[in-house]
Amino acid sequence: xxxxxxxxxxxxxxxxxxxxxxxxxxxxxxxxxxxxxxxxxxxxxxxxxxxxxxxxxxxxxxxxxxxxxxxxxxxxxxxxxxxxxxxxxxxxxxxxxxxxxxxxxxxxxxxxx
Amino acid sequence: xxxxxxxxxxxxxxxxxxxxxxxxxxxxxxxxxxxxxxxxxxxxxxxxxxxxxxxxxxxxxxxxxxxxxxxxxxxxxxxxxxxxxxxxxxxxxxxxxxxxxxxxxxxxxxxxxxxxx
Numbered sequence: 556x557x558x559x560x561x562x563x564x565x566x567x568x569x570x571x572x573x574x575x576x577x578x579x580x581x582x583x584x585x586x587x588x589x590x591x592x593x594x595x596x597x598x599x600x601x602x603x604x605x606x607x608x609x610x611x612x613x614x615x616x617x618x619x620x621x622x623x624x625x626x627x628x629x630x631x632x633x634x635x636x637x638x639x640x641x642x643x644x645x646x647x648x649x650x651x652x653x654x655x656x657x658x659x660x661x662x663x664x665x666x667x668x
Numbered sequence: 669x670x671x672x673x674x675x676x677x678x679x680x681x682x683x684x685x686x687x688x689x690x691x692x693x694x695x696x697x698x699x700x701x702x703x704x705x706x707x708x709x710x711x712x713x714x715x716x717x718x719x720x721x722x723x724x725x726x727x728x729x730x731x732x733x734x735x736x737x738x739x740x741x742x743x744x745x746x747x748x749x750x751x752x753x754x755x756x757x758x759x760x761x762x763x764x765x766x767x768x769x770x771x772x773x774x775x776x777x778x779x780x781x782x783x784x785x
Contacts, residue, residue: 596707596757598775611772645713654701654720654763657773659713 558582559660561646567666568636576631576663578646586610587629588647588657589621598645604629605651636667670695672762672776680782681750689745689779691760697721702736702743703761703773713759719743750783757781 559580568574580587588611589601603611607623618634629646643664649657671694681687693702704716717727719736727734731748747754760776 596778596780598759598778600773603772643711647713653699654718656703656715656718658715659705661712664711 559646559648559658561644561660561663563663564661565664565666567668569668570636570638572636573632573634574636574665575633576644576646576665578629578631578660580627580646580648580658580660582648582658584648584658585626585651586649586655587623587626588649589629589631590645590647590659592643592645592662594642602629602631633665636665638667641665641667670697670700670762670764670774672760672774674758674760674776674779676779677777678780678782680784682784683752684749686746686748687750687781687783689747689758689760689781691743691745691776693741693743693760693762695762695764697764699764701763703763704734704743704745705759705761705775706756707759707778708753708756716745747781750781752783752785755781755783 562577586605588603590598591601592598600613601615602621604623606626620632623629643662645662646660647657649655673692700721702719706714706716724736733746735744757778757780759778761773763773
């Protein structure tokens, strides 16, 4: 059973389109995250949700909107896609306790043409 | 502000050599947590180890060992008798304990390790 899953694995789309990436975790964690990994492999946190509530919101364009229907799911919607949005997006989940490790999904490779 | 430096961008070794990946961190907190993750060519991020700031004991897990030294703000990772399957990008990460929920991880830039047969 996959602990943290993301769909789709690959996403190729045109500039200006709107797209969504879905994430689900079956680890029973209360906290979920979205990260962006750029072409140089830099990993940067975008959002964090705890039990459906937004906790961390880094400086991310408001074209990116996370949505958490329940604590096992955290989806990422991206409006008006731009070339610079091309990256690998990782979903992660972690326990609520301080210092909890985060467990990552397989990543979604987004390519904007 | 928290920061993680991995000065080695890329390392190449021949199989069976030992290799150490360096990680230096900056934080103003007295309570913090350090992590190592592995990203093999397949792309997933695999959690390897977590260490809190109060536990300076070194840890060994099979061919992997970690050396945490608060005096030099370092958390280095050594692979003994490296194997081709160890080829990956390795990330060091720091999390401060300030928030009640969620862990704001700051990742280092990663070190790409290539183990040649």
